[in-house]
Amino acid sequence: MRVAGEETALREEVARLTRELESLQHKLHEARSELGRQELASGRNERQLERYAADLRETFKQERSRSQQLRRSYMATVRALSNAVEARDAYTGKHAERVTAYGIEIARALGIRSAELAELEFGFLLHDIGKLAIADAILFKPGPLTDEERALMARHPLAGAEIVGGIEFLAQAAPVIRSHHERWDGLGYPDGLAGAEIPLAARMFSEADVLDALTTDRPYRPASSLAVAREMISTQAGRQFDPQVVAAFNTIPDQTFVHIRTEIG
Amino acid sequence: MTRAALVVDDDPFIRKLIVTTLEDVAQFEIHEAADGIEALEVARRERPSLVFLDIDMPRIDGIDACRQLRADSATSATTIVMLTAADGDAIEREAVAAGADLYLTKPFSPLDLLRLVDRVGGQPS
Numbered sequence: 001m002r003v004a005g006e007e008t009a010l011r012e013e014v015a016r017l018t019r020e021l022e023s024l025q026h027k028l029h030e031a032r033s034e035l036g037r038q039e040l041a042s043g044r045n046e047r048q049l050e051r052y053a054a055d056l057r058e059t060f061k062q063e064r065s066r067s068q069q070l071r072r073s074y075m076a077t078v079r080a081l082s083n084a085v086e087a088r089d090a091y092t093g094k095h096a097e098r099v100t101a102y103g104i105e106i107a108r109a110l111g112i113r114s115a116e117l118a119e120l121e122f123g124f125l126l127h128d129i130g131k132l133a134i135a136d137a138i139l140f141k142p143g144p145l146t147d148e149e150r151a152l153m154a155r156h157p158l159a160g161a162e163i164v165g166g167i168e169f170l171a172q173a174a175p176v177i178r179s180h181h182e183r184w185d186g187l188g189y190p191d192g193l194a195g196a197e198i199p200l201a202a203r204m205f206s207e208a209d210v211l212d213a214l215t216t217d218r219p220y221r222p223a224s225s226l227a228v229a230r231e232m233i234s235t236q237a238g239r240q241f242d243p244q245v246v247a248a249f250n251t252i253p254d255q256t257f258v259h260i261r262t263e264i265g
Numbered sequence: 266m267t268r269a270a271l272v273v274d275d276d277p278f279i280r281k282l283i284v285t286t287l288e289d290v291a292q293f294e295i296h297e298a299a300d301g302i303e304a305l306e307v308a309r310r311e312r313p314s315l316v317f318l319d320i321d322m323p324r325i326d327g328i329d330a331c332r333q334l335r336a337d338s339a340t341s342a343t344t345i346v347m348l349t350a351a352d353g354d355a356i357e358r359e360a361v362a363a364g365a366d367l368y369l370t371k372p373f374s375p376l377d378l379l380r381l382v383d384r385v386g387g388q389p390s
Contacts, residue, residue, distance in 0.1 A: 046278055046281075049282060050281060050282065050285050053282050053285040053286040053375060054285050054286075054288075056286060056375050056376070056379070057285070057286050057287065057288060057290055057379065060290065060376070060379045060383075061289075061290060064383065
């Protein structure tokens with residue numbers, strides 16, 4: 001009787017353990033399936049993230065390309081305008097381009113950085129756009145101007161500032177256009193600004209402008225040498241020109257200006 | 266220095282993400298390495314001008330790899346960008362001390378990454 005009882009107990013124990021085993025196997029199977037599903041999902045997530053990365057890259061490249069294109073368009077427009085102004089003013093030739101190049105060198109010598117230099121270029125190129133509003137009779141008069149004619153001519157900075165006034169991308173150009181005939185000592189026009197009241201861009205420009213005027217042949221006098229031009233500009237420190245800009249100008253080697261002259265013509 | 270770049274991270278997914286983000290943004294040929302030792306081998310062979318270096322890696326870590334890149338004349342002039350963990354103020358100082366030029370904190374901004382590469386790559390306009 002005792003052996004039969006033990007046998008029964010054993011059989012029941014085996015059955016219990018078998019059921020437990022089956023249960024564990026079932027759980028293992030489920031865990032494996034779950035893991036499989038998670039890996040699948042993770043793989044899909046990774047691939048999705050890679051798509052985000054690729055799209056971001058493409059968007060970035062497009063934006064960069066458009067921004068470069070926009071800048072080129074602005075530059076082309078400004079050059080066309082600048083050439084239109086010069087086309088009327090027969091003897092000035094490549095004046096605007098040269099003065100712009102000189103002006104950029106002066107700005108660089110004052111420590112102005114690349115991004116800002118690009119903005120200055122527009123204003124320098126368009127400084128005389130106001131001359132479009134000046135009558136031919138005055139602009140092309142061979143002899144000296146009368147007082148009245150001089151007064152009309154002196155309006156071109158204001159006329160120019162008005163012309164570009166509504167154009168957002170030329171906002172930085174307007175101060176140069178308006179104030180490029182101001183003088184450090186306040187005796188300039190149209191506003192009679194003095195010293196640091198004059199926008200720095202205009203202070204740099206007026207020196208570059210005079211440098212080009214002095215070193216270019218005119219119908220009524222030949223060009224001066226660079227050395228003479230430097231001397232004449234230096235004597236105007238504190239009078240026509242900002243002394244700091246004059247000092248910066250004098251740190252620029254002759255070769256730089258000669259090179260610009262050769263390159264642009 | 267050739268126009269090669271090197272991405273070093275032991276996580277293959279991060280490597281893949283960086284490579285996908287940067288592919289032909291600034292005309293770099295992008296190479297990969299899974300740890301510091303491999304990084305040094307690839308760097309000596311490919312002479313990358315730009316290296317992205319994860320810090321937490323097996324065998325030798327990013328800090329050590331950075332020091333060795335700087336010590337080897339073949340690779341010393343490359344621009345090294347460390348990928349550091351978010352809470353790593355001290356780590357960032359250590360990275361710079363080891364010779365890293367820049368660091369990006371993980372999780373890094375992909376836009377920061379793009380702009381950095383664009384700047385270093387000197388994209389012509």
